[in-house]
Structure formats: structure tokens, C-alpha cells
Amino acid sequence: MQRIIAAAAIGLAALTLNTAALADDPVVIKFSHVVAENTPKGQMANKFKELVEEKTDGSVVVEVYPNSQLFGDDKVLEAMLLGDVQMAAPALSKFSRYTDVLALYDLPFLFDDMAAVDRFQQSEHGQAMLDSLSKKGLVGLGYLHNGMKQLSSSQPLRTPEDAKGLKFRIMSSEVLEAQFEAVGAAPLKKPFSEVFTLLQTKAIDGQENSWSNIYSKKFFEVQPYVTESNHGLLDYMVVSSKEFWSGLSDEQRAQVQEALDEALAFGNEVAMQKGTEDRQKIADSGRSEIIELTPEERAQWVEAMKPVWAQFEEEIGAELIEAAYQSNGG
Numbered sequence: 091m092q093r094i095i096a097a098a099a100i101g102l103a104a105l106t107l108n109t110a111a112l113a114d115d116p117v118v119i120k121f122s123h124v125v126a127e128n129t130p131k132g133q134m135a136n137k138f139k140e141l142v143e144e145k146t147d148g149s150v151v152v153e154v155y156p157n158s159q160l161f162g163d164d165k166v167l168e169a170m171l172l173g174d175v176q177m178a179a180p181a182l183s184k185f186s187r188y189t190d191v192l193a194l195y196d197l198p199f200l201f202d203d204m205a206a207v208d209r210f211q212q213s214e215h216g217q218a219m220l221d222s223l224s225k226k227g228l229v230g231l232g233y234l235h236n237g238m239k240q241l242s243s244s245q246p247l248r249t250p251e252d253a254k255g256l257k258f259r260i261m262s263s264e265v266l267e268a269q270f271e272a273v274g275a276a277p278l279k280k281p282f283s284e285v286f287t288l289l290q291t292k293a294i295d296g297q298e299n300s301w302s303n304i305y306s307k308k309f310f311e312v313q314p315y316v317t318e319s320n321h322g323l324l325d326y327m328v329v330s331s332k333e334f335w336s337g338l339s340d341e342q343r344a345q346v347q348e349a350l351d352e353a354l355a356f357g358n359e360v361a362m363q364k365g366t367e368d369r370q371k372i373a374d375s376g377r378s379e380i381i382e383l384t385p386e387e388r389a390q391w392v393e394a395m396k397p398v399w400a401q402f403e404e405e406i407g408a409e410l411i412e413a414a415y416q417s418n419g420g
Contacts, residue, residue: 117150117342119176122160122169124282126306130236130364131179131326132156134357141349150342152177158283164262167329171227176334179234179326183263189222190405194414196265197402198321198395202418204235204362207323210417215410220327229335231328231347232354235361236300239322242289242313242378243296248387250274250394256295259285266298268398269322273391289313300324302361305368310378317381318369321391328354 121138125131139152161169163180167188170178182195194200201207210216211233220230241247243256254274260266262279270277278294288294289312297309303324304310328350338346373380383391399411 116148117338119150119152119346120155120160120174121152121177121179122155122166122175123179124158124163125156125303127156129302129306130357130361131234133360134234134353135179137356138350138353141352142346145345145349146342150338150346158281162281162283164281167228170329170331170334173331173334177231177328177330179328181261182323182325182327183261183266185223185327186263188226188228191219191222191407191410192327193263193265193402194219194406194410195323195325196263196269197399197406197411197414198269199392200399200411200414201238201323203320204237206418207235207325208358210414211325213413213417215413223329224332227332228329229332231330231335231350234326234328234354235358236302236324236326237361237365238320239298239300239324240304241296241298241317241319241321242304242309243315243317244292244313245295246315246379246381247296247317247319248381248383249390253296257293259288259294259297265398265402266322268401269395272395272398285309286312298322300361300365301368301372302364305372310372310375313378315381316372316378317383319383319388319391321395 119142121135123131123135127133127136135154135156139154142150142152160166160175163178163184166175166178166180167184169175182192185192201210220232223230243253245252245256247253250273253270255276257276257278258270259280260270260277261282267277267279280288280294285297286307286309289297289309296313298321299309304316310316335343369380372378403411
């Protein structure tokens, strides 16, 4: 009998130790993204990893997977809902299957500059948009900038007429599709990881992206022209699943959010600085000519693309579009 009691005691002690060990295991956040580590998003993710582990004393650890090592942006949200990753920062265009309102950020020539974007995103309307994914099991945690989008191409683009008949890679977005159709171009939805090869093999004629992406992914090496159009916005939303986010303790959730807020502020500073620096590097390379539009040329692009606003007004909301437009300084 004593042996049985002793064995039971040993078993209970082992179970207790195993439970304690499990309780002490850190929470792991797999952070998946599609760009290089030297981009604003890449640097933000690495800063987030550092800050989380510092603020939580190691009770939460972050594993960062850049360059589509785990998932592309087209698959990462599904993977997140399955628990295969815990955080990601897809481009705002990637949320079109989950909500209509974020398509606002794809509207061409809506924002004059990044200062206007900041004003809107920090406004009541902008903050409310972070919750637009809740019914789909996702939670928006913050915005990250990359910058305004430029047009690269195999031939010079000065007026909308120059884009007619050309094939442009776009993200999965009906708004971006309509934007290029408005100037007579052919938009093709392709993964970001394939863009360089598509450009290099001339399977497509051009693409739209920020200066930092055009430089870091070497698109300028296979595109002889980049038109400085500033026609659209390339921003991201950092998201998690509601299941994972609510599963953190109150203390951990506060610490992780604080770390993310600091990392996003850092990433946005990087984005501003890299936009200027990478544009200059592209210009200095001599591989790609930067075309600066005259006010008259730019006005032609605005006139051609602005009807896209009305096309999506019902889905996005006229009030939201007006609020975003009013964030412009002028």
C-alpha cells in the first residue's frame, strides 16, 4: 500500500512539474511578412521582436519570417485564422476579401502626401477602420507606412495615354484593377514574390510600388523608367487573430501592444527616410530614369483615374471617402 501511495505521490509531483514547465514556456508569435529585412516593414518587425522580448521579460517571444518564407500575403490571413501564424502586416489591399471599407486606401490620388495619411489614420474614422475585420475573426492593431506609390515601366509614362495596352502587376484589389483599366492598361493580379521575374522576362510591362520596394527588390534594375506619380498609397495593417489576441493575459496584451506602437512609430520614421534615400539611390544608379511629371501632366492622370472614386463609393462609403479627402492640407 505504501508503495502505491509513494508511486502516486511521485506521479503527482511529476505532473505538477510538467504543468509548471508548460506554464513557464514562452508564448511564441510567428510574424510573417513578404518583404526584405531592410525595408520599413522588415525593420519594424525586427524592432517589434526586440521590444516584445524586452518588455515581457521573455514571456513572449517573436519569430520573424521575412521574404514570404512562411506565407505570401494572399495566404497569410487564412493561415492566421488556422493558428499557423500569429501576426502579419499585409498591404491594405490584401483585406478586400474580408471587408470593403479598407479599399478606401487604394483609391487613386486620394491623399496628397503621407502627412495627410497620418492625419486620417489617427482620426476617429481611421482608428475605427482597425475594427473592420472583427466579424472575420481578425483584429487590427495598427498602421504601418511604406510610402506613396510610383509607376515603373518598360517605356516612359508621362500621360495616361502612354499606359494604354501595357500590362501592370497589381495586388488583389478591385480598386487597383479599375484604376489601371481607367487608363486603358491591363492589370494582372500576381504575388509580390514573382514581380521581379515577371519584369525581367517581360511577361509584364510595369508595376506600382513605393521607392523602398522598387529599390530593395531591384525592380529598377529591370525597369528603365520610373514615373514619380505619387498616385496611390502603400500602407500595411498589422493584424492578429482574435483567438490568439484574446488568449494573451491582460498584462501580456498591454505589453505587446505597447511594443507594437513603438515599433510602428520607428517603422514609419524609417519609411519616410528610406523613401528619400532609395529614390536617390535609384537616380544615382543610372539603371532607371526617374520621370518627374509637370503639373499639367499629373492633372491628366488625376482626371483619368478619379472616376474610380464614384465607382466604389457605395461599397466604401461616401462619408468615409470625404473624411479621407478632407485630411489633405490644402
